[in-house]
Amino acid sequence: MGREFIDIFEDWAKTYDESVGGNNLEYREVFENYESILNAVAENSNGVVLEFGVGTGNLSTKLLQAGHQVVGIEPSKSMRDVASKKLPNLKLLEGDFLSFPELPHQVDTITSTYAFHHLTDVEKETAIQRYFDILPIGGKIVFGDTMFKSEEVKEAFIQNAKDKGYNNLAEDLAREYYPTIEFLRNIFIKFNFDVRFKQMNDFVWLVTAIKSVSAKTN
Numbered sequence: 001m002g003r004e005f006i007d008i009f010e011d012w013a014k015t016y017d018e019s020v021g022g023n024n025l026e027y028r029e030v031f032e033n034y035e036s037i038l039n040a041v042a043e044n045s046n047g048v049v050l051e052f053g054v055g056t057g058n059l060s061t062k063l064l065q066a067g068h069q070v071v072g073i074e075p076s077k078s079m080r081d082v083a084s085k086k087l088p089n090l091k092l093l094e095g096d097f098l099s100f101p102e103l104p105h106q107v108d109t110i111t112s113t114y115a116f117h118h119l120t121d122v123e124k125e126t127a128i129q130r131y132f133d134i135l136p137i138g139g140k141i142v143f144g145d146t147m148f149k150s151e152e153v154k155e156a157f158i159q160n161a162k163d164k165g166y167n168n169l170a171e172d173l174a175r176e177y178y179p180t181i182e183f184l185r186n187i188f189i190k191f192n193f194d195v196r197f198k199q200m201n202d203f204v205w206l207v208t209a210i211k212s213v214s215a216k217t218n
C-alpha cells in the first residue's frame with residue numbers, strides 16, 4: 001500500500017543516480033550529504049536488515065559493504081531492475097512498506113531512505129505497529145527521510161521552492177506525505193520505541209528507534 005507515487009519512480013529509475021549525485025538543481029539540497037546519510041543509516045543498523053524502498057540499491061550497497069545480510073523490498077519494477085543489475089546478489093523482493101512477502105529470517109533492523117513519506121499518516125502508524133510486531137526487543141528502525149519541525153516550517157519550504165522557480169520540488173513537497181518530527185515521534189512513543197532524531201541536511205533527518213525492553217506484548 002502507499003503505491004500511488006510508483007509511476008514517478010518507473011520513469012525516474014534510469015536517471016535517479018544522477019539526481020542523487022546533485023545534477024538536478026531543484027533536488028540538490030534534498031540530496032545534500034546523500035552518501036553521509038546512507039552511511040549513517042548503515043552504521044546504525046545491526047544484524048539482519050530489512051530495507052524498504054530500495055530504489056537503485058544505493059543504501060543496500062552500503063549495508064552489504066558493512067557485512068549485513070539484507071532483504072530488500074521495492075514496488076517499482078524499473079527500480080528493481082536497476083538495483084538487481086548493480087547488486088546481482090541482493091535478495092530483492094516485490095512489495096511495499098505494508099505489503100510484502102513473508103520474511104525468511106528474524107530481522108534485527110528495518111531501514112529505509114527517502115521513502116517513508118510515501119505513506120499517509122494512518123499508513124505510517126500501521127507500518128510502525130507492524131514493525132513493532134516483527135522486531136525483537138532491542139531491534140531497530142533506522143530511517144533517513146525528509147520531515148519538518150512544524151507544518152509552518154514545511155509551508156515555508158514550499159513557498160521558498162516556489163520563489164526559486166523549483167516547481168517540481170514545490171509540488172512534490174505539497175503532494176506527498178512529509179510528516180512533522182513531532183508526529184513521527186508520537187507514533188514511535190505509542191509503540192514503545194526509544195526514538196532519536198538527527199538533522200542531516202535542510203530536509204532530511206536520521207531517525208533511530210529502538211524497540212524498548214519495556215515494550216508492550218500486544
Ligand SMILES: C[S@@+](CC[C@H](N)C(=O)[O-])C[C@H]1O[C@@H](n2cnc3c(N)ncnc32)[C@H](O)[C@@H]1O
Nearest residue numbers: 001002009053054055076096097113114115118
Ligand atoms: C526517492 S527513492 C529512494 C531510493 C533509495 N532508498 C535511496 O535512498 O536512494 C523512493 C523509493 O521508494 C519507493 N516507494 C514508493 N512508494 C513506496 C511504498 N509504498 N513502499 C515502499 N517503497 C516505495 C520508490 O519506488 C522508490 O524506489
